[in-house]
Amino acid sequence: MxxxxxxxxxxxxxxxxxxxxxxxxxxxxxxxxxxxxxxxxxxxxxxxxxxxxxxxxxxxxxxxxxxxxxxxxxxxxxxxxxxxxxxxxxxxxxxxxxxxxxxxxxxxxxxxxxxxxxxxxxxxxxxxxxxxxxxxxxxxxxxxxxDSLSKARYLKQLKDTFYKDLPDDEQLRAIAKEIGSRKDYVAQMLTGLTVFDKASQAGFYGLQRVQENDVDFSVLTTALSYTNISKYLGLESRTDIDAHGLREDHAHDVFSWMFAQDQQGDTILGESRNLRKLSSVVANQASVEVLKREKNLAIAYLHTEGPANAFSKTLDGALKKLNEAYDLLPTVDRFSEENKAALAKIEDQASDISLLVTKALRKQKMGGDTDA
Incomplete structure (x- = not known):
């Protein structure tokens, strides 16, 4: 003591x-x-x-x-x-x-x-x-x-109790010195607390599958370190403590993607290391629309590079899976009618895609000849 x-x-x-x-x-x-x-x-x-x-x-x-x-x-x-x-x-x-x-x-x-x-x-x-x-x-x-949320509440108590009469920058510097940390860390924690408290006061924007105990505050504050996510939320930066510009519609999106759990207990974000992908997605409106529609971060992330690249990567992934299935063939001792039906669907789908791509290529060539 x-x-x-x-x-x-x-x-x-x-x-x-x-x-x-x-x-x-x-x-x-x-x-x-x-x-x-x-x-x-x-x-x-x-x-x-x-x-x-x-x-x-x-x-x-x-x-x-x-x-x-x-x-x-x-x-x-x-x-x-x-x-x-x-x-x-x-x-x-x-x-x-x-x-x-x-x-x-x-x-x-x-x-x-x-x-x-x-x-x-x-x-x-x-x-x-x-x-x-x-x-x-x-x-x-x-x-x-x-835990990180309790730390943030303590930092706010320090700020309001001992340093409220100091200019903002000096407040942060003094608190950081007191706890042996950096002022940007203090500011990011306090910003996260403001975002959390505003969401809590708003009933987490009507998200039925998000309660206070579902929100991992450390993931929330880490998300703010990604500039795209902070901007998507309407913050000036990760150190925008007052968060006056917080967009409730976008905060609803972020909390639903990061913390709303499905019946298996999984979130759209998954692991915190996927915040990098989420950051790329929210910087691209088309990708955001895909994420809202598909509720799949991996698919939305493909669209951050544009539809053409997303299509190519999806084909590459499908081909890789088919190659894996081919390699497994010698080890399978019994097949089912369901296997045969699935292969028929794959064949039909591949044929339809091939036909559409062939038509598109023909149009591209005709357009190219005209331009020449």
Missing amino acids: TKDVVKRDIVRVPLDELHFDPNNPRFSRYFSEGDQPVDKVIERMIKAENVQELMGSIGEQGYFSGEPLLVSRTNGALYVVEGNRRLAALKLLSGLIKPSPPLPSIEALKADAKETPSEVECIIFEDRKDILRYLGYRHITGPKRW
Whole structure:
């Protein structure tokens, strides 16, 4: 801990007097939504942060007092700024809070517990901002790092708490220095947060298969580093923190391509390494139309080089597949009527394509003779 944290007095506080921090970067959005935020915090702790393991440890060995909770006093109430996972484990173990619906695993841990603390060691601060910088050390550069969305929310808190009176460039420079990073990284994270929050406020543009938990924030911020994607979204650059020009229609497209999952759990983007292809696609209106229609990034990407190149590459791919089928022939011990029917369709389709290409070539030659 920092010297400022260490030198303060440690006091024991009853669990029922301690509250989850509504400004915690990991789950502050639950409190802004207003609908039973504590239930959502507990759900996150159970699903994403393995609070049961901590409950088992505390129930078996008691609470380790060597690392007190860091608490701020606001309007007379005590909010745990650092240590919300531990607070969740303690409150679940003591029965002060209960998941809804009840979980057998939680009930079993409570029943088996040898220790059920009713109070916990805390260090109390009169102002939450006195703890913010310690959080940066611990969760940005330290041993218990937050996910990228939580980091971005923390950076915004730093910006709004300590640097709001500085010019924009100096704000970024100061934050970057504080977390040991670059100002362009800070700006890109904050821009990503603005885009994310605007999408969230807009209900992710009516996309039924996109919820907050479906959005990989690190993929979103990485996408902004591609100039074509930033421009398609209506941003001036990847460091356009206010994002005043964000185009909702294009944001709808990007979120649907990157995060909407099909029945198999796949997205149109697939892996994040395909962002390079998506960047090429959004720079070409014809390719965008293909992507909207076909919902296939590989096909849309072929069209970024023009229809002629897309056609040639598609033929090359088809020929390669047919060659692979030919090479497999000696290893096949039994064929089916379905195989024969598929080959007949391929033959018919190839014949139709050949006929159309032949006609087109004839017209091209006639046109060429006339021009001469």
